[in-house]
Amino acid sequence: MPKQDTPQQVLAGLTSKNQFTKTGTTICGVICKNGVVLGADTRSTAGDIVMDKNCEKIHYIAPNIYCCGAGTAADTEYTTELISSQCKLHRYRTDRDTRVATAKTMLTRHLFQYQGHVSAALVLGGVDVLGPHLHTIYPHGSTDTLPFVAMGSGSLAAISMLEQGDADHQGWRPNMEVEEAVDLVKRAIHAGIFNDMGSGSNVDICVITKDEAGKIAADYRRNTDIANPRKYRRDVPYKLPATRLVEVNGDMDM
Amino acid sequence: MMLEGHDESFNENPKANGEVSLGTTIMAIRFDHGVVMAADSRTTTGSFIANRVTDKIYKVTDNIYCCRSGSAADTQAISDIVKANLTVHSLELGQPPAVNTAAKVFRSMCYKYRDQLSAGIIVGGVDSTGPHVYSIPLGGSVVEQPFSIGGSGSTYIYGYCDAHYRPGMSKEECIEFAKSCVALAMSRDGSSGGLIRLAVITPDGVERQVVTGIEQ
Numbered sequence: 322m323p324k325q326d327t328p329q330q331v332l333a334g335l336t337s338k339n340q341f342t343k344t345g346t347t348i349c350g351v352i353c354k355n356g357v358v359l360g361a362d363t364r365s366t367a368g369d370i371v372m373d374k375n376c377e378k379i380h381y382i383a384p385n386i387y388c389c390g391a392g393t394a395a396d397t398e399y400t401t402e403l404i405s406s407q408c409k410l411h412r413y414r415t416d417r418d419t420r421v422a423t424a425k426t427m428l429t430r431h432l433f434q435y436q437g438h439v440s441a442a443l444v445l446g447g448v449d450v451l452g453p454h455l456h457t458i459y460p461h462g463s464t465d466t467l468p469f470v471a472m473g474s475g476s477l478a479a480i481s482m483l484e485q486g487d488a489d490h491q492g493w494r495p496n497m498e499v500e501e502a503v504d505l506v507k508r509a510i511h512a513g514i515f516n517d518m519g520s521g522s523n524v525d526i527c528v529i530t531k532d533e534a535g536k537i538a539a540d541y542r543r544n545t546d547i548a549n550p551r552k553y554r555r556d557v558p559y560k561l562p563a564t565r566l567v568e569v570n571g572d573m574d575m
Numbered sequence: 576m577m578l579e580g581h582d583e584s585f586n587e588n589p590k591a592n593g594e595v596s597l598g599t600t601i602m603a604i605r606f607d608h609g610v611v612m613a614a615d616s617r618t619t620t621g622s623f624i625a626n627r628v629t630d631k632i633y634k635v636t637d638n639i640y641c642c643r644s645g646s647a648a649d650t651q652a653i654s655d656i657v658k659a660n661l662t663v664h665s666l667e668l669g670q671p672p673a674v675n676t677a678a679k680v681f682r683s684m685c686y687k688y689r690d691q692l693s694a695g696i697i698v699g700g701v702d703s704t705g706p707h708v709y710s711i712p713l714g715g716s717v718v719e720q721p722f723s724i725g726g727s728g729s730t731y732i733y734g735y736c737d738a739h740y741r742p743g744m745s746k747e748e749c750i751e752f753a754k755s756c757v758a759l760a761m762s763r764d765g766s767s768g769g770l771i772r773l774a775v776i777t778p779d780g781v782e783r784q785v786v787t788g789i790e791q
Contacts, residue, residue: 433652436691437594457625463595463647465618465626477623 347513598766
């Protein structure tokens with residue numbers, strides 16, 4: 322008769338194995354008319370504890386390229402900063418604006434080299450001479466190019482808003498106006514914030530567009546929506562009760 | 576290490592490492608003056624569909640395409656390297672490379688790193704000697720075949736393909752055959768689905784097609 326684990330042993334084994342592979346985050350991106358809109362929540366967790374209630378998950382790569390990161394915060398931070406500086410050197414060498422494909426290749430090569438041990442799941446978006454681009458990059462180094470994407474533990478909630486929308490709003494459709502797309506991304510991140518335990522707090526948005534003249538501008542809207550404000554807040558700062566001086570004994574040298 | 580079929584992994588925790596897989600149905604068929612390549616469009620991370628409109632038919636050179644199955648990261652990396660290699664080679668050669676050469680370059684990578692990689696590739700194309708289809712499964716072997724099927728969904732259509740394939744089919748017959756094979760596999764394999772993407776390679780060029788809706 323083979324040895325059977327008790328239910329308690331099985332459960333202990335499961336929790337210790339850290340089955341939670343998707344990371345506490347909701348990030349998403351959509352392509353709109355003339356540009357790209359990226360969005361992210363702002364909760365950073367260590368296990369069950371919220372470490373940073375208002376962290377920045379949208380990272381700068383180039384003036385025309387931004388990258389949302391899900392996964393281990395150190396890995397996403399380091400990888401995006403590394404590629405950002407590589408892109409800057411590349412701009413000096415080539416005397417041209419960075420293309421999204423360049424950033425994508427640099428990120429992919431780095432992640433593939435580490436065979437998935439660098440836990441960075443990224444949503445890379447930007448606008449270059451060839452137009453707007455949006456890519457997802459997985460920790461093992463594979464990429465997908467899509468018109469709308471979501472990553473992180475809240476991605477299932479976000480992607481449902483992007484695919485379908487809800488009773489009052491539509492999902493993604495081609496050639497959306499920029500503000501419509503911003504609204505859609507906000508709702509997708511909201512879905513993640515309120516339905517996923519790993520995501521929460523506020524919504525950050527980054528809009529990258531190209532105008533008729535061909536000038537590319539990025540508008541990083543930090544905390545564009547404060548979805549979870551601190552409800553109970555003292556209007557008056559707490560005043561410590563004054564210590565009453567009763568009697569002085571001797572010199573006051575401590 | 577995840578393989579194309581999901582059978583073994585179902586009992587353990589599938590894709591605990593979050594690796595993205597092309598649990599797939601791919602095929603390529605040779606006809607008198609060209610090759611039809613076909614693939615489904617589903618990429619999965621465990622049971623979540625990461626991309627439902629993937630293009631698994633990758634252009635290696637103007638006249639040579641490959642179908643990818645297995646690990647998405649591995650096949651994308653290999654395909655990029657082979658494409659770069661063959662581009663330089665064709666510049667040195669002064670003419671489009673042979674399909675045989677492409678297959679050999681794929682094989683050299685897939686065999687050398689066979690322990691670290693999870694990539695099943697079908698190479699198809701047309702060169703000066705005519706159309707060719709090469710199959711490079713997981714271990715890194717190469718075999719030329721009149722038609723080749725691959726991916727987790729292919730297991731469900733071996734019988735159908737063997738029964739219905741005839742040598743000397745026309746281009747249109749091959750396209751219909753490819754569509755019906757991939758559609759049948761998609762309807763039985765959970766890891767395959769979405770659209771059917773086709774690439775018809777002839778000496779005149781490449782025609783890409785998309786078929787939406789599984790019931791055709």
